[in-house]
Amino acid sequence: MEPLYGRFEHSLDTKGRFVVPAQLRYRYERNKDAAVVTCYLERCLAVWPPEEFNRLLAVAMEAQDLGQEERHRARALTGYSAKVDIDTQWRITVPSFFREYSGLEPEKPVVVVGVLDRMELWNLGAWRERMGPTMEGLAAGAESLFPRVTGTRTEQAGLSTGGPAPARPASSAPPPSSSNPAVPS
Secondary structure: OOOEEEEEEEEEOOOOEEEOOHHHHHHOOOOOOOEEEEEOHHHOEEEEOHHHHHHHHHHHHHHHHHOHHHHHHHHHHHHOEEEEOEOOOOEEEOOHHHHHHHOOOEOOEEEEEEEEOEEEEEEHHHHHHHHHHHHHHHHOOOOOOOOOOOOOHHHHOOOOOOOOOOOOOOOOOOOOOOOOOOOOO
16 A cells, blocks of 8 residues: 655634545545544554554554553553544544644644654644654755664665665676776775
């Protein structure tokens, strides 16, 4: 599945609904129980396509027998999640408990972010507080978005992670000669 991405500002209406941004709709369907909203990290809400949420449930099912902390996480995931409908106008009603958890208020700005396998809903002030330092670091010329990522699909695809370039295999062609007049020495 193609990952979700993009940042959008909307507001909740008086009934606590937001409109799913057009650019994020391809992972969701307009019908009953079309998504799952969960309390998520850092006081945001996650809105999962059902297949992604089912993947999380499968992980929680496996992990819950590993110990008390894993059982608590499974309880948090399942106890603070709810199926939600997407109406014909692409609106999702955010249940009041979830609005309280995340600080979302009717007729106030809400930031909707596509984050790979889910949408996140953020109170605008909390979003700015959380993301401000990250964006300042990027603006100041941070070396890489993910300098500590190693052994990942990114590396395997040959994309830079901010670290040293991988060693060339012995069978690779030698680098171009510096005696080439087109290459300055």
